[in-house]
Amino acid sequence: MINIETCLTPEILHLHQLEGKIAVVTDVLRATSCMVAGLNAGVKSVIPVKKVEEALAYAAKGYVTAGERGGIKVEEFTIGNSPYEHMEEAYHGKSICMTTTNGTVAIDAAKKTADQVVIGALLNVTAVADYIKQQEKDIIIICAGWKGNPSLEDTLFAGALIHQLKHRSEITDDASYMALSQYEASNSNLTEVISKNASHAKRLSGLKAQNDLAFCAKEDYCDILPILTGDEITIKK
Amino acid sequence: MINIETCLTPEILHLHQLEGKIAVVTDVLRATSCMVAGLNAGVKSVIPVKKVEEALAYAAKGYVTAGERGGIKVEEFTIGNSPYEHMEEAYHGKSICMTTTNGTVAIDAAKKTADQVVIGALLNVTAVADYIKQQEKDIIIICAGWKGNPSLEDTLFAGALIHQLKHRSEITDDASYMALSQYEASNSNLTEVISKNASHAKRLSGLKAQNDLAFCAKEDYCDILPILTGDEITIKK
Numbered sequence: 001m002i003n004i005e006t007c008l009t010p011e012i013l014h015l016h017q018l019e020g021k022i023a024v025v026t027d028v029l030r031a032t033s034c035m036v037a038g039l040n041a042g043v044k045s046v047i048p049v050k051k052v053e054e055a056l057a058y059a060a061k062g063y064v065t066a067g068e069r070g071g072i073k074v075e076e077f078t079i080g081n082s083p084y085e086h087m088e089e090a091y092h093g094k095s096i097c098m099t100t101t102n103g104t105v106a107i108d109a110a111k112k113t114a115d116q117v118v119i120g121a122l123l124n125v126t127a128v129a130d131y132i133k134q135q136e137k138d139i140i141i142i143c144a145g146w147k148g149n150p151s152l153e154d155t156l157f158a159g160a161l162i163h164q165l166k167h168r169s170e171i172t173d174d175a176s177y178m179a180l181s182q183y184e185a186s187n188s189n190l191t192e193v194i195s196k197n198a199s200h201a202k203r204l205s206g207l208k209a210q211n212d213l214a215f216c217a218k219e220d221y222c223d224i225l226p227i228l229t230g231d232e233i234t235i236k237k
Numbered sequence: 238m239i240n241i242e243t244c245l246t247p248e249i250l251h252l253h254q255l256e257g258k259i260a261v262v263t264d265v266l267r268a269t270s271c272m273v274a275g276l277n278a279g280v281k282s283v284i285p286v287k288k289v290e291e292a293l294a295y296a297a298k299g300y301v302t303a304g305e306r307g308g309i310k311v312e313e314f315t316i317g318n319s320p321y322e323h324m325e326e327a328y329h330g331k332s333i334c335m336t337t338t339n340g341t342v343a344i345d346a347a348k349k350t351a352d353q354v355v356i357g358a359l360l361n362v363t364a365v366a367d368y369i370k371q372q373e374k375d376i377i378i379i380c381a382g383w384k385g386n387p388s389l390e391d392t393l394f395a396g397a398l399i400h401q402l403k404h405r406s407e408i409t410d411d412a413s414y415m416a417l418s419q420y421e422a423s424n425s426n427l428t429e430v431i432s433k434n435a436s437h438a439k440r441l442s443g444l445k446a447q448n449d450l451a452f453c454a455k456e457d458y459c460d461i462l463p464i465l466t467g468d469e470i471t472i473k474k
Binding site: 008009011012015146147148149150151152155172173174175177178181182185186197198199200 | 245246248249252383384385386387388389392409410411412414415418419422423434435436437
């Protein structure tokens with residue numbers, strides 16, 4: 001039996017024990033969706049960093065830089081936080097250094113103590129579930145949330161993952177149960193549920209952002225498993 | 238329109254602004270349920286305190302003391318954390334000083350900045366909803382949770398309250414939306430949903446605790462509105 005727990009926001013990650021566990025980090029809108037989409041399209045690796053200054057140091061070494069603060073592209077960066085940008089041919093074979101308001105902070109917090117850090121998004125949820133089933137290790141799903149608060153879209157990812165694991169796992173906390181029932185109630189139309197109800201969706205205005213949202217809400221767009229090794233996220237072969 | 242937000246655990250209360258708002262504090266299992274049940278039965282007032290030592294200082298002044306740490310009655314206290322104890326005739330007309338692991342901590346955090354602090358439980362959810370409708374002020378629902386983590390039963394209370402207010406309010410965060418859909422999915426049988434799925438329910442063993450749980454899951458057992466004035470919770474006339 002795999003024990004599952006869910007941390008709805010990194011703000012309470014200190015209450016969880018990560019040692020010996022696989023941490024699945026998600027930031028559906030849009031950091032981990034960008035990573036999954038980019039790596040699947042041909043990006044060589046993603047280096048998540050916590051601060052803009054760290055990313056700029058990578059930029060000085062010739063790296064592609066990506067990310068946002070408060071949902072807006074950092075001016076000096078090559079690209080922002082749209083999965084479509086991360087899939088562009090120009091970045092195939094390249095390494096992207098990325099920092100975002102919530103997602104890369106969550107990865108940074110997880111990598112300090114978890115046994116493994118896996119990058120999850122709705123786009124690759126079945127690939128993540130299959131890997132967990134194979135590993136048979138306890139997991140903690142870490143939702144990036146929004147500035148410390150829980151977010152609907154990340155909670156739905158947690159629910160989608162737990163849904164796939166529920167017959168071979170033990171739910172150990174209320175957050176996991178709530179994520180699962182949230183997902184099972186929303187199952188038929190994630191795009192609509194997220195568009196209508198997620199506060200993050202309301203912050204994304206304009207056609208381009210709406211396209212991003214619809215893309216990020218797609219379950220199983222691809223089947224890659226991005227995993228963190230050292231400071232770099234690559235596809236696990 | 239009333240703006241509604243929900244804080245799923247006091248651990249992230251610092252991210253919320255309480256000024257000018259009505260804070261509805263809940264700890265369904267069992268602190269606020271005890272307060273509601275006791276006051277409804279005839280207890281004169283409840284004085285919530287943060288620490289065991291503070292309660293013992295009240296005990297020295299002749300007050301009835303109540304509460305738990307980690308779910309277990311504090312040895313020196315008159316009574317523990319079962320709503321049935323709080324309803325006993327011996328305490329009618331008396332003031333009870335109470336401290337619990339989660340609930341009284343949440344009240345203490347709220348009283349510093351909120352405009353008003355209202356005590357909510359499933360037992361009096363409609364009375365709370367009616368009061369909010371009458372006041373037409375923005376509210377924040379503060380769930381006591383369990384040792385910093387969100388709890389199912391408190392989230393269900395938030396959902397039950399939002400359900401009653403939803404046609405005259407604006408949900409401003411994802412936690413409120415998730416609480417509402419959790420409640421609406423569980424509506425028909427709160428006792429069963431809580432007993433089967435809340436980790437807190439699993440920590441309550443024995444027939445007495447099971448009776449407490451079934452009692453605390455009752456919606457609208459009474460219609461009183463306990464409100465904090467200074468350091469004391471009394472029924473609002």
